[in-house]
Amino acid sequence: MERRKDKRFPFEITLNIEELYKQDDVKIEDINEEFQVVNISKSGLGFACEHELPLDFYFNAKITIDEDKFFFTVLKIIRQVKEGTEFHYGCEFVGLADILSNTIEDLED
Numbered sequence: 001m002e003r004r005k006d007k008r009f010p011f012e013i014t015l016n017i018e019e020l021y022k023q024d025d026v027k028i029e030d031i032n033e034e035f036q037v038v039n040i041s042k043s044g045l046g047f048a049c050e051h052e053l054p055l056d057f058y059f060n061a062k063i064t065i066d067e068d069k070f071f072f073t074v075l076k077i078i079r080q081v082k083e084g085t086e087f088h089y090g091c092e093f094v095g096l097a098d099i100l101s102n103t104i105e106d107l108e109d
Helices: 098-108
Strands: 009-017 020-022 026-028 033-040 044-049 058-064 070-083 086-094
Touching: 009 058, 044 070
Parallel strands: none
Antiparallel strands: 009 033, 020 026, 020 058, 033 044, 044 086, 058 070, 070 086
C-alpha cells in the first residue's frame, strides 16, 4: 500500500549528513555520511546509503534544484527499508515554506 502523501519525482543529487539530532539535545555527531537522493516530493525525499541510521532523527540539508534554485531545509527520517547491502530511507521536510514546495512541484514540467 502506498503511504506517501505526494507524488515523487526522480531526482539525483548527493547530500551529506554531518550530524543527526532529536529534541532534548540528543545528538549523533561526526556522521559525515554521503548519500544519493533518488526522489523528491513537496513533502519529502528518498535516499539510499550504506549505513543504518536511526528513525525519528533530524538533519540539515541544502537541496540544489539547479544553478539558480536551492534551499536549506530540515529533514526527519521516518522510514527505512534494507535492500541488499543498502538502506533506503524516506524523509519528510520539516517546516518547508509553500513557495519551496511549489518549486519541487515544478520538477514535473
